[in-house]
Amino acid sequence: MSARFVKxxxxxxxxxxxETRVKLYSYYRSSAAYRVRIALNLKGLKYDYIAKHLLKDGxxxxxxxxxxxxxxxxxxxxxxxxxxxxxxxxxxxxxDEVFPTPGLLPVxxxxxxxxxxxxxxxxxxxxPLNNLRVLNYLKSPMEQGSDATAxxxxxxxxxxxxxxxxxxxxxxxxxxxTFKDSVTMADVLLVPQVANSRxxxxxxxxxxxxxxxxxxxxxxxxxVAARPxxxxxxx
Amino acid sequence: MSARFVKxxxxxxxxxxxETRVKLYSYYRSSAAYRVRIALNLKGLKYDYIAKHLLKDGxxxxxxxxxxxxxxxxxxxxxxxxxxxxxxxxxxxxxDEVFPTPGLLPVxxxxxxxxxxxxxxxxxxxxPLNNLRVLNYLKSPMEQGSDATAxxxxxxxxxxxxxxxxxxxxxxxxxxxTFKDSVTMADVLLVPQVANSRxxxxxxxxxxxxxxxxxxxxxxxxxVAARPxxxxxxx
Numbered sequence: 490m491s492a493r494f495v496k497x498x499x500x501x502x503x504x505x506x507x508e509t510r511v512k513l514y515s516y517y518r519s520s521a522a523y524r525v526r527i528a529l530n531l532k533g534l535k536y537d538y539i540a541k542h543l544l545k546d547g548x549x550x551x552x553x554x555x556x557x558x559x560x561x562x563x564x565x566x567x568x569x570x571x572x573x574x575x576x577x578x579x580x581x582x583x584x585d586e587v588f589p590t591p592g593l594l595p596v597x598x599x600x601x602x603x604x605x606x607x608x609x610x611x612x613x614x615x616x617p618l619n620n621l622r623v624l625n626y627l628k629s630p631m632e633q634g635s636d637a638t639a640x641x642x643x644x645x646x647x648x649x650x651x652x653x654x655x656x657x658x659x660x661x662x663x664x665x666x667t668f669k670d671s672v673t674m675a676d677v678l679l680v681p682q683v684a685n686s687r688x689x690x691x692x693x694x695x696x697x698x699x700x701x702x703x704x705x706x707x708x709x710x711x712x713v714a715a716r717p718x719x720x721x722x723x724x
Numbered sequence: 725m726s727a728r729f730v731k732x733x734x735x736x737x738x739x740x741x742x743e744t745r746v747k748l749y750s751y752y753r754s755s756a757a758y759r760v761r762i763a764l765n766l767k768g769l770k771y772d773y774i775a776k777h778l779l780k781d782g783x784x785x786x787x788x789x790x791x792x793x794x795x796x797x798x799x800x801x802x803x804x805x806x807x808x809x810x811x812x813x814x815x816x817x818x819x820d821e822v823f824p825t826p827g828l829l830p831v832x833x834x835x836x837x838x839x840x841x842x843x844x845x846x847x848x849x850x851x852p853l854n855n856l857r858v859l860n861y862l863k864s865p866m867e868q869g870s871d872a873t874a875x876x877x878x879x880x881x882x883x884x885x886x887x888x889x890x891x892x893x894x895x896x897x898x899x900x901x902t903f904k905d906s907v908t909m910a911d912v913l914l915v916p917q918v919a920n921s922r923x924x925x926x927x928x929x930x931x932x933x934x935x936x937x938x939x940x941x942x943x944x945x946x947x948v949a950a951r952p953x954x955x956x957x958x959x
Binding site for chain 2: 559560561562563572574575576578579580582583586587598599601602603605606609610612613614616617618622623626627630631633637640641644648649651652653655656
């Protein structure tokens with residue numbers, strides 16, 4: 490291991506959230522950063538917001554100093570005392586382990602697995618297909634026009650939301666959360682993905698259980714404060 | 725919650741691995757099922773292999789009885805006493821919580837986060853882009869030929885492997901594992917993805933740290949026994 494990262498095991502310990510100040514590398518429009526902002530807000534953690542503009546000057550995330558933080562060049566990344574963590578789900582699980590209250594995963598393994606599965610349905614099977622880099626590849630070299638690209642975008646959301654709606658109907662207690670009756674990681678993932686579907690004029694009434702849960706969640710303060718338009722780098 | 729699934733919290737408890745018999749819904753060529761087979765083998769768990777052919781008769785995974793198990797219609801799915809878990813990473817985390825020895829995640833939160841991030845790099849940012857359903861969409865309606873589709877396939881692996889190689893060089897101790905010096909979930913994810921890259925004739929020497937680790941891992945017995953060609957439904 491290189492010297493800079495060898496301290497990973499020794500940094501950020503469970504402690505009082507009010508004493509901790511983490512750094513979040515973010516971009517206001519990034520759905521993955523949006524997830525982490527929600528999780529940080531739910532935990533009541535203050536954090537330094539470091540904006541990385543994905544479009545300006547060919548992308549600030551592609552510069553060498555940021556690639557040292559995240560070799561993928563993606564936002565978000567979380568930093569604390571030499572610990573650098575990438576991938577939004579890894580960051581959220583980390584935050585949940587280090588700052589366990591309120592918990593974003595249930596206690597029982599089978600329940601945790603279902604919340605993780607719903608989260609991964611969004612994080613693996615919807616979002617990466619509709620990422621900016623993928624849409625750019627469809628435009629060039631694949632020469633797809635904006636109609637074809639929009640159809641692609643909606644196609645993967647529709648496939649994912651149909652299955653997720655079934656799971657939410659199965660596991661939600663009162664139609665206020667994706668799993669049972671408290672906010673979990675799956676709720677944190679759902680709201681930014683629903684925001685994306687709205688930007689593409691999708692009809693959420695096709696997914697009634699999902700729509701009901703999202704409508705409840707998206708006005709909660711931790712979710713509102715995490716919205717793209719509420720970020721310091723919003724344009 | 726519906727009656728069938730309400731028992732989720734009450735099933736599979738931590739117990740002696742030798743007494744447990746789980747069901748794995750699998751397809752020999754599925755990379756995601758391959759991951760779970762490796763994890764089950766590493767844990768020394770015997771399991772019932774239930775083959776779901778993704779191509780025969782329009783896909784056995786699309787039938788109503790399987791959609792009841794996994795509304796996404798994907799393999800793998802894991803079943804035990806009424807607990808149904810989908811999404812390979814959720815299954816692996818579940819197995820690691822219920823059968824903790826040998827552990828597939830480190831103990832320290834920051835270390836766990838890095839292993840999860842490397843796993844998610846593959847599970848989110850490489851594999852879903854190259855899935856069969858996506859390749860099919862590129863063929864129709866997007867009318868991409870086999871050369872364009874193969875270029876797409878290699879493009880996302882190359883982007884992911886370049887970043888992953890940097891992370892492995894940073895965090896591997898002796899070049900035998902992706903993280904430090906024991907087998908983790910990231911190793912479980914790496915080997916099936918490397919197998920896919922070989923099927924598309926990619927030059928792994930461009931990713932020397934990754935190649936070295938994969939070469940060590942892929943001949944370990946738990947990995948060998950999980951290979952597609954070793955499965956009962958292999959053709």
